[in-house]
Amino acid sequence: MTSALDVLPVTQMPPDGHYGPAGKHGVTARLFDPPALATLAARHGAGAALSAAARVELGLDLADAPRLSRADGLSAIGTGPGRWLLLAETPEDLQARLAALAAHAAITEQTDAMIGFELSGPHARDLLAKGVTLDLDPAVFPAGTAATGNVAHVNTTFWREPGDERFVFLAGRSYAVAFARFVVASGAEFGLELVHRG
Secondary structure (H helix, E strand, O other), rough: OOOOOHHOOOOOOOOOOOEOOOOOOOEEEEEEEEEEEEEEOOOOOHHHHHHHHHHHHHHOOOOOOOOEEEEOEEEEEEEEEOEEEEEEEOOOOHHHHHHOOOOOOEEOHHHEEEEEEEOOOOHHHHHHHHOOOOOOOOOOOOOEEEEEEEEEEEEEEEEEEEOOOEEEEEEEHHHHHHHHHHHHHHHHHOOEEEEOOO
16 A cells, blocks of 8 residues: 655655545644754753752753753753753743853753654554654653653654643754654554644
8 A cells, every 4th residue: 555655755854734544633743843942961060059050040940850840931851860951932042041050061052953743642652652662651651751762763852741642752853854754654544634833
């Protein structure tokens, strides 16, 4: 059986639209550009001071674990010991807000380096079971849990959002097409809607 991807060059991003049987809507995949993104790495021996500064200056509790934490338009995702990805809702916000942490951490701007994929719907976990080697059952991977690793041979950082069945992935921009093709190929059987947004 011919797939919609079979007629596209492997270097071409799948277009917006519905993939799979008509009338089935099991997964929605939204591609987005993070408004502002940076990596934060605690300087040697400065982990406690960094956490204290983040709490005072940003109201943000930096969980030194694979967890999502949020405060006032800023999200922090733990990616390793003393390391986080930080996302801000507005581009002009991030650099100014992180300046107060510079004495305790190495900060690297990453906004143009990554692209985001948000997967939601009743079959999101079924889709991800084809490429994620972790157990994503809510009892094991509850809302706010994060992970960093390979998904369908693409290195990603991802987390489960609170509320409905929703996962957010950040992947290197140069792998955007490969990850999108994995999402479409794996989700079409459930009925997948692919949407690009800025």
